[in-house]
Each structure stands twice: as structure tokens, then as C-alpha cells.
Amino acid sequence: MALVETRPVNRIKQNLWDKSYIPEIVRGLAITTRHFFRNMNPDKSQRSTFTREYPEVPTVYPERYRGLHRLMLRADGQVRCVACMCCSTICPADCIHIEAAEHDDPAIEKYPRVFVIDELRCIVCGLCVEACPCDAIRMDGGVHIPPYTERGAAFFDRDLLMERGGLSLAVQGGESK
Amino acid sequence: MVEVLITVIKIVAIVFVFAMGVASLMTLLGDRKQSAKIQNRVGPNQAKFFGFSLGGIPHFIADGIKMILKENTMPNGANKWLHTLAPALIFFPALVGWAVIPFMDHYCTGSVRTLADYTEVCIDGEWKNYFSIMHSDAGLLFAFAIAAVSVYGAAIAGWASNNKFSLLGGLRSSAQMISYEVSMGLSLAGVLMIYGTLNLNEMVRAQGYLFGGWLPMWGIVVQPLAFFLFFLAGLAETKRAPFDLPEDESVIVAGYITEYSSMKFAIMQLSEYVATVFIAALIAILFLGGWQVPFLYADGIRFLGNHWQPFAENPDLWYYFTIMLRIGAMVLKVLFLVWLQFMMRWTLPRFRYDQVMTLGWKILLPLSIANLFITALILTIL
Ligand code: SF4
Numbered sequence: 001m002a003l004v005e006t007r008p009v010n011r012i013k014q015n016l017w018d019k020s021y022i023p024e025i026v027r028g029l030a031i032t033t034r035h036f037f038r039n040m041n042p043d044k045s046q047r048s049t050f051t052r053e054y055p056e057v058p059t060v061y062p063e064r065y066r067g068l069h070r071l072m073l074r075a076d077g078q079v080r081c082v083a084c085m086c087c088s089t090i091c092p093a094d095c096i097h098i099e100a101a102e103h104d105d106p107a108i109e110k111y112p113r114v115f116v117i118d119e120l121r122c123i124v125c126g127l128c129v130e131a132c133p134c135d136a137i138r139m140d141g142g143v144h145i146p147p148y149t150e151r152g153a154a155f156f157d158r159d160l161l162m163e164r165g166g167l168s169l170a171v172q173g174g175e176s177k
Numbered sequence: 178m179v180e181v182l183i184t185v186i187k188i189v190a191i192v193f194v195f196a197m198g199v200a201s202l203m204t205l206l207g208d209r210k211q212s213a214k215i216q217n218r219v220g221p222n223q224a225k226f227f228g229f230s231l232g233g234i235p236h237f238i239a240d241g242i243k244m245i246l247k248e249n250t251m252p253n254g255a256n257k258w259l260h261t262l263a264p265a266l267i268f269f270p271a272l273v274g275w276a277v278i279p280f281m282d283h284y285c286t287g288s289v290r291t292l293a294d295y296t297e298v299c300i301d302g303e304w305k306n307y308f309s310i311m312h313s314d315a316g317l318l319f320a321f322a323i324a325a326v327s328v329y330g331a332a333i334a335g336w337a338s339n340n341k342f343s344l345l346g347g348l349r350s351s352a353q354m355i356s357y358e359v360s361m362g363l364s365l366a367g368v369l370m371i372y373g374t375l376n377l378n379e380m381v382r383a384q385g386y387l388f389g390g391w392l393p394m395w396g397i398v399v400q401p402l403a404f405f406l407f408f409l410a411g412l413a414e415t416k417r418a419p420f421d422l423p424e425d426e427s428v429i430v431a432g433y434i435t436e437y438s439s440m441k442f443a444i445m446q447l448s449e450y451v452a453t454v455f456i457a458a459l460i461a462i463l464f465l466g467g468w469q470v471p472f473l474y475a476d477g478i479r480f481l482g483n484h485w486q487p488f489a490e491n492p493d494l495w496y497y498f499t500i501m502l503r504i505g506a507m508v509l510k511v512l513f514l515v516w517l518q519f520m521m522r523w524t525l526p527r528f529r530y531d532q533v534m535t536l537g538w539k540i541l542l543p544l545s546i547a548n549l550f551i552t553a554l555i556l557t558i559l
């Protein structure tokens with residue numbers, strides 16, 4: 001005959017009073033009542049609700065929040081991007097479209113003739129910012145990607161992205177100017 | 178003619194203003210706001226009157242409008258006649274029961290004198306029934322009979338919907354209500370023996386007695402076990418959590434309400450809330466002294482054999498004052514009990530169905546029979 005292995009479970013013996021559940025029901029009621037009255041306190045700071053009343057009270061974004069992209073500018077207001085394609089290559093959502101063009105200035109090799117980010121496809125991973133060798137693209141504006149009612153509005157082109165941009169402290173082309 | 182007018186006013190004030198008002202507020206304040214407070218949430222606050230959220234109260238108007246505007250669907254193969262009839266069958270008993278609920282003693286056209294045994298008699302006048310719709314000597318029986326009728330609504334709704342979940346919900350609700358009605362009635366038998374009347378107003382009057390001059394002989398004092406049993410059975414009767422098996426949404430979708438939409442759904446929900454308020458009113462009358470305010474009588478305040486008479490020069494003024502206080506006391510007691518029922522609802526998890534039946538038949542019923550025997554024994558000895 002096969003042996004069945006059994007494990008005796010030490011059950012806590014309940015007496016009749018415990019089994020009637022009255023003490024537990026009273027305890028439960030005490031807890032819920034405590035919460036109820038604490039949250040009825042006219043002084044809102046004394047309540048234990050942690051709901052953020054979002055549309056009325058704006059959300060405070062953390063310092064390193066990633067949001068809408070922006071393209072940084074050179075000192076003379078031109079786009080910093082050198083159309084190296086690093087960002088569009090690494091982008092897992094494949095949503096950066098760049099067309100490179102020759103720059104007139106011989107010191108600058110290329111510039112993006114077209115630079116479009118499909119913000120609706122973007123998964124806000126931030127890899128494009130990490131990949132950029134010359135601090136040309138950032139997501140640090142503290143502005144989240146807005147909702148769109150129209151598909152076309154989600155395509156942010158170069159000029160739009162540059163409008164949101166600013167000067168970068170990084171020196172273009174490295175230490176030696 | 179005047180009598181008819183008074184009756185109409187009473188019906189409007191009690192049924193439509195009080196019962197419906199409290200019930201529809203409960204859908205919001207009781208269910209959504211109270212649960213939010215318990216669970217550290219804010220609850221609904223986005224529907225606004227001129228920019229004020231008013232504790233979320235405008236939501237119930239918004240809900241009502243939404244319900245009216247929704248499509249009224251009826252499932253294929255449903256019995257149209259019964260499917261339409263069922264909400265009315267649930268709603269009707271919930272409202273009719275209020276006919277016997279007294280919100281205040283009868284009005285005395287003469288002057289009221291309180292006797293040594295704390296009963297009030299009307300001198301140089303007669304009692305006028307101004308504060309309950311119907312003065313019936315079988316008030317309690319009427320209330321129970323009406324409450325029992327609401328089983329039909331749920332059962333018919335479940336059957337007529339042509340949906341398995343609805344049918345299960347209807348069966349569950351009828352089984353549950355029938356089981357708990359037994360212990361509900363039996364737990365009250367002790368109370369009936371003590372007061373010796375079925376008239377709800379007389380019962381409340383009897384609770385004005387002060388034992389030893391300081392302890393109001395409310396039902397909860399003389400019959401604590403019966404109060405407990407009745408409260409539990411009442412919870413089960415109104416299908417509130419932890420006894421909301423008929424609408425067990427994780428098991429049978431929404432029970433017998435599954436196939437209802439639009440205002441039919443709203444009516445069914447609302448009548449459940451009205452039933453909750455009704456049970457609260459019954460408990461208040463039977464066990465918490467109804468409209469009685471301790472130590473306060475129509476001709477003054479009595480405590481430990483002492484008797485103060487405020488406004489002694491103008492007893493009428495004091496009488497009106499007591500009327501106001503007593504109506505207020507009744508309303509407050511009802512609101513408190515409703516609050517407590519909702520508190521239970523948001524505290525306790527749902528029972529399993531066999532546990533509900535076990536609790537009803539194997540625990541509440543024997544206990545209420547025991548309570549009946551002990552009460553009878555004590556009454557015989559005394
Ligand atoms: S954040 Fe990520 S998904 Fe969005 S554009 Fe940059 S790399 Fe692509």
C-alpha cells in the first residue's frame with residue numbers, strides 16, 4: 001500500500017466567542033469607522049486620503065521627468081543636430097524620421113533637413129536623448145506629450161521642436177573648439 | 178375633505194420626501210461617498226452646481242438624468258410583460274410599507290399629561306393621527322406582509338429575464354429572503370410579548386417607560402438579543418453586503434438585475450435603498466425607542482422622579498417643541514441605523530451562499546426561538 005505523506009497542520013483552536021465572529025466584526029467596524037471619521041475631518045491635512053485632485057491641482061513632475069522632445073540650438077540659433085542618425089537608429093518605436101543635408105558652413109558637415117518625431121508612437125523611453133552625441137535632443141521640458149484629436153497633429157517637425165529648444169551648455173564638437 | 182388633504186400631505190412628506198429622499202441620497206452619500214471615506218478615497222466630486230461640488234450631492238441628479246437617457250433594452254426571449262412588471266413589484270412594497278411607520282406620537286388637541294407609569298394621556302381633546310400615514314392596530318403585521326411581497330419582484334425579475342445569471346440571482350434572493358423572514362419574525366415575537374401590541378405607535382409609547390427613573394426601557398434594553406438578531410436578519414433581508422449574494426457580481430454578474438437597464442435598473446436599485454431605510458425605521462421603532470427622546474415628555478422633563486416643566490406658563494409651546502425634537506430624534510435614529518448598515522456593508526466580506534443559509538437556519542433561527550422561550554419564561558415568572 002502506498003504511503004501518503006501527511007503534514008499535520010496546527011490549527012488555532014477557536015472558542016465559541018471567537019467563532020461567533022462578533023469580536024472580529026467589532027474590530028473591523030472599529031477600523032472602518034476610524035477611517036470614516038478621520039476622513040470626515042474638515043481639516044483636509046488631517047485626512048488620510050492621498051488622492052491628487054488632478055485637474056484642479058496640477059501634478060508636480062519629478063526633476064528627471066521625460067516628456068515632450070525639444071531640439072537644442074547652437075549659439076547662433078541654428079539646430080545643434082548633426083543628423084548622425086543615432087537617435088533614429090536606437091529608437092525602439094522607430095518614430096524619428098531624419099533626412100540629412102549638406103550644410104553650407106564647411107565646419108559643419110550635415111544638418112537635418114527634415115526632422116520629424118511621431119509623438120503618438122513614441123514610448124517615452126528616453127533612449128534618443130541618451131544616444132545623442134551632441135546634446136541636440138532633450139525631453140526635459142517638464143511638459144508631457146499632449147493629447148491629439150487629429151493624427152497629423154502628433155507629428156512634431158524640426159521647427160516646432162526647435163521652438164521649444166534652447167541653448168546647450170555643451171561645447172559643440174568637443175573640448176577643442 | 179381636510180382629512181384627505183392631510184393624508185395626501187402625510188404621504189408626500191413621508192414617502193416621497195423622506196423615504197425617497199434619503200434613499201436617493203444614500204445611493205450617493207451612503208454608497209459612493211461613505212465607501213470612499215472608508216477606503217481613503219475622495220469619491221465622486223466632479224458633478225457641480227455652479228462650481229460647487231457640495232459633497233458630491235449633484236451626482237445623484239446626474240445619475241438620474243443619465244439613467245433616464247439610457248436605452249431601455251430587453252433581452253430576446255424575455256417575457257415582456259413580467260420583465261416590465263418586476264421593477265414595479267419590487268418598488269411598490271418598498272414604498273407601501275411606510276404607511277405604518279409613525280414619525281411622532283398622535284397629536285393631542287387638548288393638553289397632554291404624563292402619568293406615573295410614563296404613559297401620556299390626552300385630556301380635554303383627542304388624539305389626531307398626524308404623523309403616520311395609517312394608524313393600524315396590525316401595523317407590524319402589515320409591514321411584514323408587505324416586506325414579504327418584495328420576494329415576488331426579485332424572483333419574477335430573475336425568471337422573466339431569460340438569463341441564467343438572472344434566474345440564479347432571483348432564486349438566491351427568494352431563498353434568502355424567505356429564510357431570513359422566519360428568524361426576523363421569530364426574533365420579534367419576544368418584543369411582541371413584552372409590549373403586547375402590534376401597533377407600532379403603541380410600541381413606541383411603551384418604550385417611554387423609565388426603569389428606576391433613569392433607564393429608558395427601549396427595545397434594545399429589554400431584548401438585546403432580539404435587536405442583534407433582527408439587525409442581522411434585516412441586513413440579509415435588504416440584500417446588503419455581507420448578504421448581497423443575489424447580486425454577487427463576481428459570481429452571477431448582477432443577479433436578477435443583470436438584464437435591466439435605464440430607469441428600470443434605477444428603480445430596482447432605488448427600491449433596495451428604500452428597503453434599507455425601511456428596515457432602519459423598523460429597527461428604530463422596535464428597538465431604539467422610535468420617536469422617544471429619553472426623559473423628554475410632552476409635559477416636561479422627567480429624570481429620577483423629578484419633573485421639570487420648561488415654559489410652564491405656556492405648555493403649548495413646550496408641546497410643539499417636543500414634537501419637533503421627537504421627529505428629529507426619529508429621523509436621526511433612522512439615519513444612524515442606515516449609516517451603520519452601510520458601515521457593515523463596507524466592513525465585512527461577502528458570505529458564501531451555504532454560509533448564508535447556515536447562518537439563517539442553524540444559528541439565527543434557534544437563537545430567536547431560544548430568545549422567545551426565555552422571554553416567555555421571564556414574563557411568566559414576573
Ligand atoms: S523617447 Fe524613445 S521612443 Fe520616443 S523618440 Fe526617443 S527613442 Fe524613440
Ligand code: SF4
Nearest residue numbers: 081082084085087132
Ligand atoms: S538628434 Fe542627436 S542623435 Fe539624433 S540625429 Fe541629431 S545629433 Fe544625431
